[in-house]
Amino acid sequence: MSTGTSMAAPDRLEPVRRFVNTLDIEAGTDAIENVAGLRTWLTEAGLWRGDGQVGDAELRRARGLREALRTAAAANHDKVALSPAVLAVLDDAAERAGILVSFTPERNWRQVAGASGADGAMGDLLLRVTESMTTGTWPRLKVCASDACRWAFYDNSRAGTGKWCSMRLCGNRAKQEAWRDRRRTSG
Template identity: 40%
Template structure:
């Protein structure tokens, strides 16, 4: 819902956030509705070469990956274990695609990254998996969260010192959810006294 640049994640994790947010639940828009729209979005994001064909099977795998990533980020929001089904889906989808370790050395520093070894939709899955891998290693993964407003679920990067943010925007979703909970509590209190 809140596409505020301050919600952006660092490095390659931003690609994961943007990919999951192709399903804009709040506004009812999905950039991965069909092969043509998915190809258009992935090409615009620089994740797919426009000459690489995508099939309905590829689209289904990308949508499953998106759902698994959203469920994993939701677990970060709640501070719990991710659902086994989401973990299994992520593992199954990423096991089909390869990446290689790339070592960069220069000016007294050494960096290592995973690079997809294929193009096309499989390369998109491998790139997303590599970004998650990097985020887990750097400790940024647990800050990628899914808005706790069930009508939103937008991914955001939690910059709060306490790492306890639950909404993509406190002034939008946070206020909506808190007001809803207050009204529900008031209704339950009224029903209990009747």
């Protein structure tokens, strides 16, 4: 939940965080619940290119990738291994996006998504993730530890041990529940 900008991820990673948050679990709203919603969101995020496909299959894959990214971000809390199921979704999205190497006039190179449409846009998001893994910001993209929330946030805490999207709300709520549990078990 929440709209605070302090949870924003650094530059190129921010659209990934926002993509995961297209599903607001606490509010029960989904910005990409249908094909039109997906296309609108990708266009507004600046990820839509060309005249590519977006239909039911692309929608299903986009929503699957969103949950794989949410699970991957959750794994950043305790640095747990990603499951084969999550890896399969990420790899499949990368393959469909046709990620390839492109050389630049500046005597350098970059990776780009060869596919257009929604699959290409998913590839763009994945490339932002791999860049973030390379630059070292990825381990700080997390989802709120509250099961009712699971909001993606960028952990700006000094030690990188943040667990909740907002200490003021979810963190306090978790502490109160723990306190009640302790009272129940001790009393």
